[in-house]
Each structure stands twice: as C-alpha cells, then as structure tokens.
Amino acid sequence: MREITGKQITDAIKKLVIEANYKLDDALIKKFKESIEKEKSETGKRILEQIIENAEIAKDGVYPLCQDTGASVIFAYVGEEIVFKENGNGESILVSAINKGVSESYVEGYLRKSIVRDPFDRVNTKNNTPAMIVTEIVTGDKMKLVYMTKGGGCENMSLLKVLAPAAGLEGVKQFVVDTVENAHANPCPPVFVGVGVGGDFEKCAYLAKKALMRGINEKNPNPFYAEMEEDLLERINKTGVGPQGFGGTITAIAVHVEAFPCHIASLPVAVNIDCHSHRHKEIIL
Ligand code: SF4
Incomplete structure (x- = not known):
C-alpha cells in the first residue's frame, strides 16, 4: 500500500487549476495554427489568429484565457493500493483536499468564481467550490488527477x-x-x-x-x-x-x-x- 496525503492532493490541484486557466497546451496551439491554413473564410482566419494571440497573452499569468474560468471538473483515477492519510476531521480526504485546492487557487489566483450553492437561490460560494468530482478505481499504487475548467x-x-x-x-x-x-x-x-x-x-x-x-x-x-x-x-x-x-x-x-x-x-x-x-x-x- 502507498500513502497519499491531503496536502499532496491540494498542491497538485492548485498547480493544475492555475496552469489550465492560463496556459493552452502547445499541441492545441499547433492545431489552431493548422486550422488557419484550412479555414476558407477571411473572418474565420482572423478569429483563429486572435485565439492564438489571446493564448500568447494569457500564458504570462496575468489574464486568464477566458473571463469564464469555469466549473472545476476533476476525474480522479485512484489506484486500489493507495491509502489516503487520515486528516482527523471525519471528511473524505480526497474530496476535501480537492476542494481546498480549488478554493485556494481560485481565491489566490483571482479567477472568477462561478459556482452557486443552490440551483435556485443562486448565492455564489465565492471560492468556486464544490468541484465536480468523479472517481474511478484503477489498479496499482498511483493516482491520476485530470482537471478541466468547464465554461458555462x-x-x-x-x-x-x-x-x-x-x-x-x-x-x-x-x-x-x-x-x-x-x-x-x-x-x-x-x-x-x-x-x-x-x-x-x-x-x-x-x-x-x-x-x-x-x-x-x-x-x-x-x-x-x-x-x-x-x-x-x-x-x-x-x-x-x-x-x-x-x-x-x-x-x-x-x-x-x-x-x-x-x-x-x-x-x-x-x-x-x-x-x-x-x-x-x-x-x-
Ligand atoms: S464558452 Fe464560456 S468559457 Fe468558453 S470561451 Fe466562451 S465564454 Fe469562455
């Protein structure tokens, strides 16, 4: 068995949130560049160029890629040989550590908070939690965390x-x-x-x-x-x-x-x- 602490998870989520909101993958930028060649409309070409320019500006870490910094979606692929180290407060270590990472990164990173506590009273939770968390049990002693910022x-x-x-x-x-x-x-x-x-x-x-x-x-x-x-x-x-x-x-x-x-x-x-x-x-x- 292998131990993973809540802090390891929180730190990982904070890194993923900031990277996702500011840095578009190089492979995606390459795809957009290739798309300019294929696009027949001049307006379409200009929009694709602006998407690339926007990504260039965002990667400096001041302005996120979009003003809608989304709901935080996390897929956690948890190896069945992992033990989460007790945090003593009775909550799920995995869920509370992920939400802590989302909360801290959205507040410290000045990212827009987009989650309301109830579908009808619409009161903002002010830290973008709770995250939308899905877990899947896999073999082994590793855990893969996949993070997505999902716009409305x-x-x-x-x-x-x-x-x-x-x-x-x-x-x-x-x-x-x-x-x-x-x-x-x-x-x-x-x-x-x-x-x-x-x-x-x-x-x-x-x-x-x-x-x-x-x-x-x-x-x-x-x-x-x-x-x-x-x-x-x-x-x-x-x-x-x-x-x-x-x-x-x-x-x-x-x-x-x-x-x-x-x-x-x-x-x-x-x-x-x-x-x-x-x-x-x-x-x-
Ligand atoms: S769908 Fe929302 S998150 Fe995506 S680019 Fe448009 S405004 Fe931004």
Whole structure:
C-alpha cells in the first residue's frame, strides 16, 4: 500500500487549476495554427489568429484565457493500493483536499468564481467550490488527477438522448451533428466535441466528458470509433457555422468518442461540447 496525503492532493490541484486557466497546451496551439491554413473564410482566419494571440497573452499569468474560468471538473483515477492519510476531521480526504485546492487557487489566483450553492437561490460560494468530482478505481499504487475548467456557455449547449437501437449509427451521428449545428455561436466555436455512446443515462454523460479530456491528437484505439470520429468532424465542419459562428470551414477542431456496453433496448448518446478555450491538465501522484 502507498500513502497519499491531503496536502499532496491540494498542491497538485492548485498547480493544475492555475496552469489550465492560463496556459493552452502547445499541441492545441499547433492545431489552431493548422486550422488557419484550412479555414476558407477571411473572418474565420482572423478569429483563429486572435485565439492564438489571446493564448500568447494569457500564458504570462496575468489574464486568464477566458473571463469564464469555469466549473472545476476533476476525474480522479485512484489506484486500489493507495491509502489516503487520515486528516482527523471525519471528511473524505480526497474530496476535501480537492476542494481546498480549488478554493485556494481560485481565491489566490483571482479567477472568477462561478459556482452557486443552490440551483435556485443562486448565492455564489465565492471560492468556486464544490468541484465536480468523479472517481474511478484503477489498479496499482498511483493516482491520476485530470482537471478541466468547464465554461458555462459550452456546457449549456450539451445534450443527451436515449435513442432506440433502430436509430443505429446514422441516428447517433445525426444527433451529434445537429447538436453542434444548433448550438451555433453559443459554445464559442471552434469547439471540441466529446461524444458518449452506450452505458445508461449517467454513464453516457460521463463518457462524453471523459472523451473531452483525451489528448487532442489521440484517436479512439478501436478503428470503428476512430473512423466515426473522423466522419463526425468532417460533417460538423460542413455545417458552415465556423469560428465564433461567423461562418467558415472550421466549426470543430476535434471529435472524440467513448463507447460502453448498453441495454438491448437502448442506444444512449451524449454530446458534451467544449469551447475553443479547451482547458484541461493532468498529473500523476
Ligand atoms: S464558452 Fe468558453 S470561451 Fe466562451 S465564454 Fe464560456 S468559457 Fe469562455
């Protein structure tokens, strides 16, 4: 067994929050540069250039990539040989340490706090907690923390539907393309599209978000789903929504699909859209 302390987790989360909000991955910037070449609209090209310029300014650590510094989404892949060291206050060490990291980084880093304590009374918690935490138990004695800053504009455009199996592959693809096209400028395109297929209602939504957290150049290892990703990207880019919805050829930068077994009577599909400010980082403890 291996011990991990709450402080190790808090420190890791603080690092991830600050890095994600200020520094776009080099691989993403490369993708945006390549997209300028492919974009046919002059306005679209200028918007893509501005996205790169914005990332250049943000990396100095004064201005975050976007004013919406999002909800904090954390996927914790916890090795089953890990023991969390007792913190003595009766709370879950993992959850309290993650929330401490989010709270301290948002307050100390002057990042916008976007979480309200209740969906109806709308009182801001003033430290961006609680974080949206998902845990998955994996083998081994390590823990991987994957952090995403998720903006409201793009999250609002995400959809889930449980289709009948007769809808088939084409029905699923059409739902994905329609969801992105109908979202139009709202999720600040060019977007990144996470698609979950299969599972049940909540598993499908989880898969869609998990798909968004995959490295930008990583395809689904299953050739069937890798081809589906390519076809969806092509179809979405034919909708003509374009950068920031002003028309053009680059509506999405990438589509990632994650699949899971499902009930014989169901074909769930979830689409989780992320904006051009695609902020996620990971660390292994
Ligand atoms: S959708 Fe993304 S880029 Fe647009 S305002 Fe929200 S966080 Fe910022």
